[in-house]
Amino acid sequence: MPEGPRASPGGEGEETEGGKKHGWAEKAAKRQKEKGQERKGEETKKKKREGGKVRHEKPPRFESLKEEPEVEKTEEGERRGGGKGVKEEEGGEPESGGDGGIKEEREGSGLGKSESVESDEKVKVENGLEDEKDTKTKAKGAKPAKRRKAKEENAREEKSKKASEKLEKEGPAQKRKTTEEGDKKKSKKTKTGENEKEKKKKEEEDKWKWWEEEKTEDKVKWKQLEHKGPYFAPLYEPLPDNVKFYYDGKSPMKLSLATEEIATFYAKMLDHEYTTKEIFQNNFFRDWKEEMTEKEQEIIQSLDKCDFKEIHKYFVDKNEARKALPKEEKQKLKEETDKIQEEYGYCILDGHREKIGNFKTEPPGLFRGRGNHPKMGMLKKRIMPEDVIINCSKDSQIPVPPEGHKWKEVRCDNTVTWLASWTENIQNSLKYIMLNPSSKLKGEKDWQKYEVARRLKGVVDKIRSQYRGDWKSREMKTRQRAVALYFIDKLALRAGNEKEEGETADTVGCCSLRVEHIKLYPELDGQEHMVEFDFLGKDSIRYYNKVPVEKPVFKNLKLFMQNKDPGDDLFDRLSTGSLNSYLQDLMPGLSAKVFRTYNASITLQEQLKALTNPEDNVAAKLLAYNRANRAVAVLCNHQRATPKTFEKSMQALQAKIDAKNQQLEEAQAELKRAKADHKAKKDVKSKEAVEKKKKLLEKIKEQLEKLNVQVTDKEENKQIALGTSKLNYLDPRISVAWCKKFGVPIEKIYNKTQREKFAWAIDMADEDFEF
């Protein structure tokens, strides 16, 4: 990729050489400084945004692409096949050394072709198909893969047999649960150690290696789905009589139950910043008044005159009391929640017990939007069974609604993955109960996501050269698309769908960028053609970045900004819909977000390659891993506020190092003494003493090194959140392969939850895996 855009946030050119180890961190720090933690104000608004989006003239070229429905159809077919393709690749996975080779080849041959922009698009389509075929032949051709596949098939058969047997034996979920509960109780009484082991073993057996099974039809998500329905939030418990609400400083006022409940929502949040915001207060007060009795409405006229302090204190105290509970009490509480988890937290999906992600309905409360949300403070209503739609298989035990209630609906739709849903009253959108990330349904999708990103790797060079060509297109729309795609690729920006004005915080992504969000500098910081981005992205997290761009991009941006107001759309001829349908034509399954996944994963792989030194010890290798991870987090703009305790804990760590240094000196001195002693006595005892001291010294040295690494890591990690990218953007197989290759235990990079989520990758990736 000689001049393809680099996926580097600072855009300072090539990052891959090992020499630049700290490049990412430095840039991150720099950007961090510039950005500040506060969120950008948003007074200036889109007075006249209408100007843009409506003008969707259709460029002839786009039309010509669409004119062959035949092609479209085949493609559609292929895409579905693509799902299967993923599956077929599974067999080929283990020997991904060969995989990589083929990939390279494919990449190379792909590059050779495309020259003219016109014919390019078709070539791309073809390439997409070619790609699929390649994948298939590859899987077939590889011998070891074949063998392994056969083996897997056997295993699979056995597995499913086992599963069905088990099902027959155990029958419906409820039965099974009771037995397990029994087991558990027993285990508490007897020696925990053994039982723990047993339990683990059992769990091991229970693990469903779905990735070894043939993938089923795409649309149908399950054949069997059985569960207990959601666990409902506990009902409101009235305040004790001695906790009072005051209005206007007068004598206490007894509130009706409903009014009181809502008051507690506000009271609980009293020391949160939210309650200082006017929008929050207004929204709350409006919704609160609506639920009041007429009499209450008459009296309570202003929020300022409401005194929630006693109520607030009551909850603070209650919280503390709960924390101060004796051990046994706490244990009891925990057992109760465990029981609930056991009963409601799992479902049966196609014969396997799967963990549910969120099995509780959301409790009522006050809506907490992020950033400057116009609806913050509004009352989130309690979800009742009458609001809930249940989804499960026909022949299953239909969940029983709480007594005296019924479900809104029970349906049996196996083309969706959710178990229950309800409509939430703030945005009037649907909420779902779905499975845990460790489940087959989620895992398979995740895997597929990374496979799509890997396919992008094969065509990305062509796509890049195509959009570079499009910078000079005669069509405005095409140019805008090309520049937007360049940003999405180079800076890993999100697509940026249109949002309804006034319904949510004013945030943007690439396609919804407005003129006010970028500044152009012909020269800045000694670099030419600089673009300064400053906008609020998802979750109102500020994106601030100064990037040098190529000259045509710069010129185009200037053009796009001509005669526009700050509030106007930068890409007024572009929508995520048209961008994505264009991308879909270039490669089946391709959409804007795939670039984020692709660039994140490829960055990790490159950085790991550049930063890992096989000679290093595990701690140093982990530092390298974290740095690579960090590079991705910076790219994706995953930030966190510096922890409040950062300085303090840093000092503590430094103190520890000092102490360790002293220990080291002492140990050295002791060793010397012991040696002298041995020289004098020459007996076994003194020799043993020397050995002992030597060992101690080694241990201390190791500890010291570990501490030093910790400091570096911590400092560099100050304001960057690694979790999101690790969980959502980095192909876990890259990490697994790295661990295997360099002898790092997987537990060092993935905790238990993460290992569960990525079980498929841990099981299937070997050390040669190439993204």
Add this chain to the structure above:
DNA sequence: GAGCAGGACTCAGAAAATTCGCC
């Protein structure tokens, strides 16, 4: 046949809960 709303799903950081590690 297009454009739009709504549905289904992924991704996101804050906050709560739990574990860790030190004295």
Add this chain to the structure above:
DNA sequence: AGGCGAATTTTCTGAGTCCTGCT
């Protein structure tokens, strides 16, 4: 050993993306 603060993990639910099906 046990208590305490910090670190890590888990939970929670809001905020995106993308696609489909309807008009």
